[in-house]
Amino acid sequence: xxxxxxxxxxxxxxxxxxxxxxxxxxxxxxxxxxxxxxxxxxxxxxxxxxxxxxxxxxxxxxxxxxxxxxxxxxxxxxxxxxxxxxxxxxxxxxxxxxxxxxxxxxxxxxxxxxxxxxxxxxxxxx
Numbered sequence: 001x002x003x004x005x006x007x008x009x010x011x012x013x014x015x016x017x018x019x020x021x022x023x024x025x026x027x028x029x030x031x032x033x034x035x036x037x038x039x040x041x042x043x044x045x046x047x048x049x050x051x052x053x054x055x056x057x058x059x060x061x062x063x064x065x066x067x068x069x070x071x072x073x074x075x076x077x078x079x080x081x082x083x084x085x086x087x088x089x090x091x092x093x094x095x096x097x098x099x100x101x102x103x104x105x106x107x108x109x110x111x112x113x114x115x116x117x118x119x120x121x122x123x124x125x126x
Contacts, residue, residue, distance in 0.1 A: 002059040006041045006066075010034050013066045013073075020073045026094045033069055033101040037062045057112040065105035072097045 014034045021027040044058055072093060075083040084090055 002055050003041050003045055006059050006062045007038060009063065009066050010038050010041070013070045016070055016073050020077045021094065030069070030073075030094055030097055033065050033098050033105070036102065037065050037105075053109075053113060054116070057109060057116065060112060061105045061109040064108040065101045068101045068104050069097060 014031055017030050017034065018027060021030060041058065041062060044055070049055065049058060075081070076093065077084075079085055083093070
């Protein structure tokens with residue numbers, strides 16, 4: 001069930017990226033985290049995940065990635081806080097969004113996995 005929600009959300013975020021950016025090379029670059037989320041989610045459907053990771057952790061870290069991409073593109077589209085018009089270098093946002101998204105998703109996954117491992121360890125010890 002969570003895989004269908006992740007895939008649907010990833011498709012919606014992908015459409016948002018194309019709507020905001022149009023067709024250019026930065027669109028492909030900014031779609032790379034969305035493609036990564038789709039690839040990992042679909043690969044996890046074919047083979048079981050380690051118990052410590054689980055589908056919930058994968059879905060949550062995927063939503064961190066997709067949320068960051070969506071918020072950044074919505075901020076640009078609607079010019080929240082002068083995101084698009086506040087600086088001559090504001091378009092550099094599109095260079096760094098995928099890097100930040102991959103990093104945030106990785107950090108979220110590590111935090112979730114460590115949290116689950118510590119919780120499981122404390123339950124065994126108690």
